[in-house]
Amino acid sequence: MSAGTEKIVSSIMSDAQIKADSILGKVEEKRNSILADGEKEAQMEKTKILEDAQKQSNMKYQQIISEAKMNSRRMELEAREEIIENAFNKALERLKEIASSDATEYKESLTQIITEAATEIGGGELIVLLKESDVAKVKDSIRAIAEDVTGKTGKTTTLEIGENIKTIGGAVVKTKNGEIEVNNTIEARMLRFKKDLRSKVAAVLFK
Secondary structure, X not given: OOHHHHHHHHHXXXXXXXXXXXXXXXXXXXXXXXXXXXXXHHHHHHHHHHHHHHHHHHHHHHHHHHHHHHHHHHHHHHHHHHXXXXXXXXXXXXHHHHHOOOOHHHHHHHHHHHHHHHHHHOOOEEEXXXXXXXXXXXXXXXXXXXXXXXXXXXXXXXXXEOOOOOOOOEEEEEEOOOOOEEEEEXXXXXXXXXXXXXHHHHHHHOO
């Protein structure tokens, strides 16, 4: 190869090398830019995922705490309700014992119960329903009770002992025609007064 030809070839190779280096440089620059963008995007995505996970974690935490508080409150209310019901049941059992005895206290209460019911009706010709064992406890007092009711209502009152009923104690008083009836049995009175008594029992038990 002549010196002139060699010089031309060398020049071409040199230009080619320069272009190649330039192209490779741009490729490297582009590659680095792509990698940098990818890294930036990956970091942003990672941050987003972590933020979302943190939000979900916080939401789940609050949900668990909220459910725990509700369950705790429900259990507390159920426990209180059970304690109150137990208190009522014990009171009822005690009343059963008293009503099954010949205690003067119960006889006086029975007289008062009949008087209250008869007075609430307004007097008149009335029938008193009792459990079998209570009949003897008030039989001798019926006339006196009737006179007491007459005085309270201003209406002549007569009391007649009717058929026996199944009850813990107390009495049902009704008019002879059956149009008006007052249930003053222990069970009925407990039921009527339970709401008021419940708040009082709760105040004593949970003060």
